[in-house]
Amino acid sequence: MLKDLFGKKRKFATVPSETLARVPASTDASKExxxxxxxxxxxxxxxxxxxxxxxxxxxxxxxxxxCKGCQFHYSxxxxxxxxxxxxxxxxxxxxxxxxxxxxPLGFPDYLEKLEQDMANTNLNExxxxxxxxxxxxxIVIGVMDSRFRMASMGSVVGEKITRAIEQAIERRLPFxxxxxxxxxxxxxxxxxxxxxxKTSAAxxxxxxxxxxxxxxxxxxxxGGVSASFSSLGDYNIAEPGAMIGFAGRRxxxxxxxxxxPKDFQTAEFLLKNGQLDMVVHRKDMRQTLSKLVEMHTSRExxxxxQANSPLKSx
Amino acid sequence: MAGELPFEKPLVExxxxxxxxxxxxxxxxxxxxxxxxxxxxxxxxxxxxxxxNLTPWQRVQLARHPERPTTLDYIQLLFTDFIEVHGDxxxxxxxxxxxxxxxxxxxxxxxxxxxxGKDTKDNIKRNFGMAHPEGYRKALRIMQQADKFxxxxxxxxxxxxxxxxxxxxxxxxxxxIARNLREMATFRVPIICIVIGEGGSGGALAISVxxxxxxxxxxxxxxxxxxxxxxxxxxxxxxxxxxxESMKITAPDLLALGVIDGIIDEPFGGAxxxxxxxxxxxxxxxxxxxxxxxRLSPDELIQDRYEKFKRIGExxxx
Numbered sequence: 001m002l003k004d005l006f007g008k009k010r011k012f013a014t015v016p017s018e019t020l021a022r023v024p025a026s027t028d029a030s031k032e033x034x035x036x037x038x039x040x041x042x043x044x045x046x047x048x049x050x051x052x053x054x055x056x057x058x059x060x061x062x063x064x065x066x067c068k069g070c071q072f073h074y075s076x077x078x079x080x081x082x083x084x085x086x087x088x089x090x091x092x093x094x095x096x097x098x099x100x101x102x103x104p105l106g107f108p109d110y111l112e113k114l115e116q117d118m119a120n121t122n123l124n125e126x127x128x129x130x131x132x133x134x135x136x137x138x139i140v141i142g143v144m145d146s147r148f149r150m151a152s153m154g155s156v157v158g159e160k161i162t163r164a165i166e167q168a169i170e171r172r173l174p175f176x177x178x179x180x181x182x183x184x185x186x187x188x189x190x191x192x193x194x195x196x197x198k199t200s201a202a203x204x205x206x207x208x209x210x211x212x213x214x215x216x217x218x219x220x221x222x223g224g225v226s227a228s229f230s231s232l233g234d235y236n237i238a239e240p241g242a243m244i245g246f247a248g249r250r251x252x253x254x255x256x257x258x259x260x261p262k263d264f265q266t267a268e269f270l271l272k273n274g275q276l277d278m279v280v281h282r283k284d285m286r287q288t289l290s291k292l293v294e295m296h297t298s299r300e301x302x303x304x305x306q307a308n309s310p311l312k313s314x
Numbered sequence: 315m316a317g318e319l320p321f322e323k324p325l326v327e328x329x330x331x332x333x334x335x336x337x338x339x340x341x342x343x344x345x346x347x348x349x350x351x352x353x354x355x356x357x358x359x360x361x362x363x364x365x366x367n368l369t370p371w372q373r374v375q376l377a378r379h380p381e382r383p384t385t386l387d388y389i390q391l392l393f394t395d396f397i398e399v400h401g402d403x404x405x406x407x408x409x410x411x412x413x414x415x416x417x418x419x420x421x422x423x424x425x426x427x428x429x430x431g432k433d434t435k436d437n438i439k440r441n442f443g444m445a446h447p448e449g450y451r452k453a454l455r456i457m458q459q460a461d462k463f464x465x466x467x468x469x470x471x472x473x474x475x476x477x478x479x480x481x482x483x484x485x486x487x488x489x490x491i492a493r494n495l496r497e498m499a500t501f502r503v504p505i506i507c508i509v510i511g512e513g514g515s516g517g518a519l520a521i522s523v524x525x526x527x528x529x530x531x532x533x534x535x536x537x538x539x540x541x542x543x544x545x546x547x548x549x550x551x552x553x554x555x556x557x558x559e560s561m562k563i564t565a566p567d568l569l570a571l572g573v574i575d576g577i578i579d580e581p582f583g584g585a586x587x588x589x590x591x592x593x594x595x596x597x598x599x600x601x602x603x604x605x606x607x608x609r610l611s612p613d614e615l616i617q618d619r620y621e622k623f624k625r626i627g628e629x630x631x632x
Contacts, residue, residue, distance in 0.1 A: 104571065104628040105562045124632065155627030162624065184515075184537045186547055189561045190573055193515060193537040194626040197523050200495035201620050207496070224537070227476075227516045231492040246487040246516070247478030251542070255478045265483060273484045 048072050064282045073239045073282055075219065077121070078128040078145035081178055085286050091130035091141070096163055099156045100124050107187040117148045126151040126181075129164035131173070135290030137297050140168040143178040146220075153225050154185035158195025161229060165202040174212035174293050179230040183223020196228035203232050212296040214289060217244050217267070217276075235277045235292060238267035239285075244275075317381045317586075321372050325364055328357045365583050368532065370564050371555040374540060376532040377511045378474075381586040383593070385412055385427030385470040388510065391593035392600070393418055393425065401452060405485065408449030410441045410473070411521070413456040415465065419601065424460035426453050426521055427470030430511070443512075444477035447490035450520045454494050457501060466504040466604055469521045474539055476517030491520040498523035499619060502612030506603050508578070508596060509533045509565075510585070525619050526603045527573065529565035530592075531580040535573070536563040573626055575603075 046055050053069030060067075064084055065074040076084070083089040100118075103110045118124060126148035131140055142164050144151040151157075161177065168175040184192035206213055215233030217226075219242040227246050230236075238244060245265040253260060263269045267279045280288050318326045332353045335346045368376070376382070389396050393416035401407040413426035428445065431437025460467045476487055498505065498521075507524035513535030529535060538546070543561055544553035562568075565577040578595050581588035610618060 098632040100630050100632055102628050102630045105560070107560065156629045159627055159629060186537065186543055186561075188628075189537050189571075190535055190563065190568060191571060191627050193519055193535075194573055194623060196492075196516065196519060197495050197499075198623040198626060200492060201499035201523070201623050204496045204499040205620070208500070224516060226488040227491040228495055229492070231486075231489040232496055244488075245483050246476065246491070247483070251478045252480060252483065256480055258480070260480060264480070273486070275486050275489060 046074075066282050071240060071281070073219065073241055075146050075180065077147055078123065078143040078178075081143045082128065082132065082141070084282070085132075085134060085289065086141075087133040087136065091128070091132045092138075094128065094130040095167060096129060096160050097124060099160060101154055101156050101188070103187070104155070104191055105187065105189050110187040113149065113187075121145060121147045123148055125156040125160065126153075127157050127160050129160045131167070131171070134176075134286070134293055137290070137293045138171070138173050139176055139293055140164050140171065140173050141176045141178075144180045144225075146180040146182075149185060150182035151180050151225075152182050152185035152192070153195050154188040154192050155195065157185075158192070158198050161195075161199045162202040165199070165206050168211060169206055169209050172209070172211065174214070174296060175206060176214045176216065176289060176293075177229060177233075178216045178218055179221045179225055180218045181221055181223070181225035181230075183225055193224060196224045199229045200232060203229055212293065214292055216280075216285070216289075218242050220244070222246070222248065231275075233277075236275070237278055237280050237288070238270065238276050240267060240279055240281055242267045244270055317379060319372070319375045319379070321364060321375070322583075325357065325360050328353060328360060332357065361582065370534070370558040370567075371540075373532045373564050374534050374554075374558050376584045377534050379584060379586055382430075382472075382511050383585050383589050384432070385425075385429050385472060385510065387589060388470055388593055388596060389416060389425055389427070391590065392597045393423070394420075396425070399456060402448045402455055404451055405448045408441075408446050408452055409439050410443050410445045410477075411449035411453050413453060418468075418597075418604070422463075422465050423604075424456055424465045424467045425470070426456055426467065427510075428473040428518075428521075430472060441477060443473045444475060445473065445517060445520075446477055446479070446482045447485040447487050450476075450490040450494050453521050454490075454497055457494075457498065461501040461503055464503055466506070466607070467501065467524075468600060469505065469507045469524065471507060471509040471513050471518045471522055471535075472511035472533075473514050473517045474512050475514035476520070491516045494520045495523055499623075500616065502615060504604060504607035504610070504615055505619065506600055506607075508600070509535050509574075510596075514539055523619065523623070525607055525615060525622065526575045528576050528578055528599055528603075529568060529574050530578050530585060530596075531565055532584055533565060534558075534563040535565075535568055536561060571626075571628075 044057055046057055046060055048067040048069055050072040051070035053067055065076055101114055123145055127142055127144045129142040142161055165175055213233050214235045215230050217230055217238040221230050221244045226244060243265050249260060270276045271279050332350055335350050339346045396414055396416040398412060398414040410429060412429045415422055416425050428443045429440050430443035431440040457467055505524040507522045507527045509529040511533050515538050540558040541551040541554035543557040545551040568574045569577060578599055581591050585592040
């Protein structure tokens, strides 16, 4: 249990020392935790969970939250992501910010947990959607935020993504979605499962309208999110080291009773197995996406080809 | 009674006792008929009490019953001229999903379903009804063909979930499921889905994007197997019963949540007690719904499916 507590913590960007201090001295984790407590002053600094490099939080933010030592990509909040990508750093229009989850199954403690996450993140749900400018081109974009219920997909996330896709169709704009999610939201049960079908059906319309969809998978992208819109990009991109899969590693190990390779379900593993188009470093993300959008929206280019196409006369 | 479930035990014991008394009457010539009558009445009441008030967990057990009718059972009873087809043309043939063409009352349809085994050997061949990516890709190929030739698609859902294995991940389990969800939304033919046993998460959904979705009375449909939900929520997979009770996974729950279109009654004690009656009830629903959907144009069918899923979900506005 305590080990789990410790493991969980490593996913977060900052290492608040007060939480570490709560680990009793008698556990295995305490030694490591104790050292960390000494090394990393609260909020000011971060220790990379992979290589141990210590960063000033400010430096880390300047470096797009990528470790200078080992290039480990820390999680980004949705506002941070938008800031790092869009012209002006913000959306020109946000969609459906007022949608909030209800408790359709009457699940105990669910509303309290939602309220907590709302207070901690200043968000109403686990995704921000809207229109923005990328390299001068208009796009519709959605960014999931793993600080909110592990960005699990419930009714609101499914609905916001679906509406964003419908907006992309109406405005005839490319759609870019940054995934980061533990999967379907347990507390909304089968309604969460159905959001997979809803969002995918919306993407079939985008597809029919011949509009661009770029899916960017960030750490982690699992379960029902991985098995729906995230895998359906015209281009499927991932950040280095992002963990992506359908079933979790532990579940698979328990099922097949073998140890899995070290790189199992990493972005690089998926690339090797033909599941991704490319793995893109965060510092190159903006440029890569801008280029992709530009190549699909430059009507001039398309028309030139159409004018010269031998098919056109038929 | 073979394959009895724990909650059926009192009833089985009572029925055994009645049998014993009858035998005693025959062998020893002592008249126990009054006692037998009394016990039979009691057995009837007990059966009503047990099967009339099934808990979600008991329904899950019935949905997983080893003798529960499978997709191939229904195909055999509902259709004629079934021709099974094989393979995804990419990697292999997944026996945990079966499919092909058949005739329903003389008209061609495409049928697909998860297939669980009838015994241990068959179950190993069928991977206990848990598909790999090639299973979903086979299903997609068969559905695309149905779309091409204008045949309605009937899907039977019965899986505890997609197989959580190494090879499945390597070959793109997520992509295979996701693609089915997107493509099923585009087909210009009616799609009817019937959950006949377990409706386990993405593995079930991958062949369930239908214009109509029906569930058998004692089937379940869930975002995750109850045991796995318990493992995630409370870190204890033995709390599957608690998860089943709180996650709203039974047919009446899904009807109330607006996910399914109707419930197909089961014979007293479960589908396996009377396969013919069950198959007849399923066929009636399929025939009725095909009749209705047959009036829609291809574009209306696509629109109908889109709106069906667009409506699902509950949220509020600030």
